[in-house]
């Protein structure tokens with residue numbers, strides 16, 4: 001009998017998400033490939049066997065009787081590195097001020113940009129580690145992180161370097177996105193700033209990010225400016241991503257399909273034409289229900305329509321000072337209760353399709369032989385408890401790269 005590191009056995013439900021290794025759509029989203037009374041064998045950070053009643057000599061045996069085992073959550077859209085907090089804005093929101101109202105009155109993102117510019121690398125690092133620790137506690141084992149609270153070359157570099165350090169030092173794997181085009185800093189006109197992003201920032205951030213993102217929105221960056229930045233990013237091997245159609249439909253979804261983006265995110269107001277093009281090109285729609293929830297907008301991305309059209313949907317927290325949650329379980333709850341996704345669809349969106357949105361589906365996002373052992377054990381008998389037993393942390397054990405953390 002082979003000696004292994006960890007054997008998980010007797011899992012009431014082992015949610016493997018075994019299936020086609022590409023973004024999942026329509027009915028595929030519902031297929032979690034569940035093994036009843038399942039076991040997983042882990043060795044050297046990898047899953048080496050998976051099935052029923054496996055027999056191995058293991059360093060550590062975990063009896064998962066009565067529990068649910070699934071891949072670690074993947075959070076494919078966060079702004080985890082920022083300084084300060086904006087809890088004072090809640091009173092403004094309660095008075096009915098919109099995100100744009102708060103932004104225009106000097107609050108919102110510029111408050112955070114100021115704090116982040118002033119913060120030392122060490123400060124940013126320690127504030128971000130607290131958030132990553134919480135993410136891990138709630139079952140997230142990989143996340144994306146965007147720059148975008150620097151809005152000048154020094155501060156954008158500082159954030160990307162902090163993200164690089166976090167990726168090395170923290171258990172969570174962090175994939176970096178350059179979001180210099182998050183807002184227009186007050187010291188520049190928009191065209192000047194687009195030039196700075198393309199000619200000054202992109203050459204200097206080489207090697208510090210995998211993706212380039214733009215906040216394509218009315219009053220921020222137009223479709224043409226976004227296209228320009230994302231095309232330039234491609235020259236530096238940065239795959240396009242987009243904040244698209246969050247507040248109004250500016251044609252962001254359509255742009256994502258024209259520019260070869262890996263994902264377009266938010267999509268509350270996207271046109272049917274844009275969504276159909278995304279479906280055709282299999283561009284992942286990353287839905288962020290925590291954001292309209294925090295903004296008390298009572299309007300959510302049309303997840304059902306997107307799934308019907310064949311858009312591969314994923315879920316993310318959008319963790320930022322405006323929507324501060326590290327908890328993907330909460331996002332799954334919002335996806336089901338407010339966007340009418342089924343529990344199975346939401347879980348696929350928070351695991352396998354989220355891995356696709358980061359280009360990591362070869363190594364994570366499902367529990368299959370040869371994949372990285374990023375696994376969570378939930379203290380509930382089946383996966384339907386995730387959006388049902390709400391407001392608590394259902395995670396019992398987190399295993400990252402074959403180690404219990």
Ligand SMILES: [Zn+2]
Nearest residue numbers: 077079243318
């Ligand atoms: Zn965002």
